Amino acid sequence: MVSGDQPRSTAPATPEQAFCPADIMLVRTWLHNRSENTARAYRADVAEFARFTGKPMAEVQLADLQEWHDSMSGASDATRRRRMSAVKSVLTHGAKLGFLPHDAGAAFRLERGRDSLNERILSRQQVLAMLSAEKDPRRHALLALLYGTGLRLSEACSLRWRDMTRRQSGGIATVFGKGSKTRHVQVSASLWKEIVAVKVDGGPDAPVPWRPCCQPSGGR
DSSP: OOGGGSOOOOOOSSGGGGSOHHHHHHHHHHHTTOOHHHHHHHHHHHHHHHHHHOSOGGGOOHHHHHHHHHHTTTSOHHHHHHHHHHHHHHHHHHHHHTSSSSOTTTTOOOOOOOOOGGGGOOOHHHHHHHHHHOOOHHHHHHHHHHHHHOOOHHHHHTOBGGGEEEOSSSEEEEEEETTTEEEEEEEOHHHHHHHHHTOOSOOTTSBOTTGGGGSOSSOO
């Protein structure tokens, strides 16, 4: 029986509620030791697949993955590849550990998309125009940090004052980022001055002052 023969359930309140009890442990072991952002995104993708099929992972067949892939015709190629990669990964993990009787995703061919990174990189003029248009001091400092250091947004938003070390010229930001790696990023003197200028009272564990700017207004 393919997923088209199954009734579609309404979306649960949280991603984990999309899984049957046996799959909850499978997903938890699969996501263990992944970063918070990665775990949240992968869990949401796999939960969407579980809602689509209405099946436990142990009953998933290749036809289910093919049907789900085809149902996402309105999504971008990158989105479809990310979702399918997540589902293939959890099915492989489950089969290797014996949670699942077989790896239903092994036979699904995931096409590689065209690399369009260059189309999404802003020019220097575009970035400078964006910085010039931002009048809020905290937001401007955040944008300047992202542009000046190349930090990921999640890395910048997790910075605490204890991560910021003053140097004779500028400073150093100590970042614990993707891949559970720590790196030290040079902050120029002018950027350091701008960041310190918006500092509010707080100890070393206080977040750097643009923290409210990092809070999402809704959605992901």
